[in-house]
Amino acid sequence: MTDYTKENKQIAELFAIEGEVQDVRPYGEGHINQTLLVTTDKKRYIMQKMNTKVFTDPDSLMRNICGVTEHLRARGVETLEVIPTKEGQPFYKGEACYRMYAFIENTITYQTVSDAKVFFNSGKSFGEFQNYLAEFDASKLTETIARFHDTPKRFADFKAALEKDSFNRRKDCEKEVQFVLDRADTYSKAVEGLQSGKLPLRVTHNDTKLNNILMDAETGEARAVIDLDTIMPGSMLYDFGDSIRFGASTAAEDEPDLSKVNFDINLFKAYAEGYCGAVKESITEEEKKLMPYGAYLMTMECGMRFLSDYLSGDTYFATKYAGHNLVRARTQFKLASQMQERFEEMSAIVYAACEK
Numbered sequence: 232m233t234d235y236t237k238e239n240k241q242i243a244e245l246f247a248i249e250g251e252v253q254d255v256r257p258y259g260e261g262h263i264n265q266t267l268l269v270t271t272d273k274k275r276y277i278m279q280k281m282n283t284k285v286f287t288d289p290d291s292l293m294r295n296i297c298g299v300t301e302h303l304r305a306r307g308v309e310t311l312e313v314i315p316t317k318e319g320q321p322f323y324k325g326e327a328c329y330r331m332y333a334f335i336e337n338t339i340t341y342q343t344v345s346d347a348k349v350f351f352n353s354g355k356s357f358g359e360f361q362n363y364l365a366e367f368d369a370s371k372l373t374e375t376i377a378r379f380h381d382t383p384k385r386f387a388d389f390k391a392a393l394e395k396d397s398f399n400r401r402k403d404c405e406k407e408v409q410f411v412l413d414r415a416d417t418y419s420k421a422v423e424g425l426q427s428g429k430l431p432l433r434v435t436h437n438d439t440k441l442n443n444i445l446m447d448a449e450t451g452e453a454r455a456v457i458d459l460d461t462i463m464p465g466s467m468l469y470d471f472g473d474s475i476r477f478g479a480s481t482a483a484e485d486e487p488d489l490s491k492v493n494f495d496i497n498l499f500k501a502y503a504e505g506y507c508g509a510v511k512e513s514i515t516e517e518e519k520k521l522m523p524y525g526a527y528l529m530t531m532e533c534g535m536r537f538l539s540d541y542l543s544g545d546t547y548f549a550t551k552y553a554g555h556n557l558v559r560a561r562t563q564f565k566l567a568s569q570m571q572e573r574f575e576e577m578s579a580i581v582y583a584a585c586e587k
């Protein structure tokens with residue numbers, strides 16, 4: 232057993248898990264937490280080293296997660312099960328913070344959409360998730376990352392990173408930088424809508440990419456929405472938009488060959504039918520109108536976050552190679568520019584999906 236495995240095994244044993252730990256290994260494709268699969272002679276678990284640079288208040292974060300998962304479980308919804316430490320705490324706080332979840336068996340997560348039906352199912356499930364959150368008392372939630380989807384703020388952060396250009400990388404991404412700067416006047420509609428009250432403030436998931444939902448390995452039905460770290464007040468535009476930016480693409484978020492990356496209107500339709508169908512009782516006219524824009528906005532926002540991280544030396548998102556964040560930013564910008572050309576079609580699809 233390597234030291235790394237031994238140390239993680241010792242941490243795993245601090246939790247109230249069943250059986251003897253036999254194996255601990257890295258798992259999944261998340262960009263934020265360090266996720267480990269723990270196997271005992273009885274069961275499997277997911278242990279995460281929490282990213283406390285990103286989530287600076289782990290106590291409040293875990294209180295949010297325990298509250299939301301209890302709320303869902305009480306309504307018969309399959310959700311994450313927090314395994315406490317042997318001392319009864321919701322997570323372990325040492326030099327680093329760790330938490331443990333039961334492994335949700337017989338499920339898979341997709342990095343790209345293999346089948347429109349799967350994407351429809353994920354949309355339906357995120358829409359239903361939105362409905363359950365609507366019944367949750369928002370005053371019980373702590374905002375885990377302030378101004379998470381405040382796109383003008385993200386744009387300001389981007390410009391600050393650009394100004395600094397600490398790693399002298401601007402020269403390698405001038406085209407992408409210009410793409411973001413050229414669209415400066417398109418970033419404020421969601422934040423302004425929330426501020427003026429034109430858009431309702433809801434409790435939202437805020438990180439609804441396809442690999443944050445577990446799908447049944449046999450039926451392709453959605454089983455559980457996971458990655459509950461960013462549940463906070465927000466807008467439906469965010470949850471709808473973020474799913475589209477990741478899933479309504481013909482390629483992976485980090486596909487280096489841009490000729491393979493295209494916005495797929497049929498996948499957009501599949502997701503819209505799932506999501507809008509589920510929220511049609513509560514969605515407002517303004518939200519309907521802005522859903523296509525939400526998809527564009529989340530794609531641009533994510534792209535500028537990847538590009539900012541590239542310019543700042545890759546400290547936020549986990550990367551696998553030099554230039555990974557730039558590759559990710561490029562896919563987002565290609566998708567966003569294609570979305571801009573298809574707002575009318577997207578809009579017709581959203582309205583029809585709300586009628587069904």
Ligand code: ADP
Nearest residue numbers: 259261262263264277332333334335340442458
């Ligand atoms: P990050 O915040 O880094 O994205 P996630 O919480 O999304 O981390 O977890 C990363 C991946 O681990 C998920 O995409 C999923 O594949 C897997 N995963 C997380 N929790 C579970 C669970 N309880 N059961 C099965 N797989 C899980």
Ligand code: GN1
Nearest residue numbers: 260261262263264438443458461533
């Ligand atoms: C991160 O945690 P993960 O990998 O599911 C990020 C999202 C981005 C996404 C891009 C807390 O999601 O906001 O949209 O990467 N999460 C956080 O893939 O910043």
Ligand code: MG
Nearest residue numbers: 261442443458
């Ligand atoms: Mg995740």
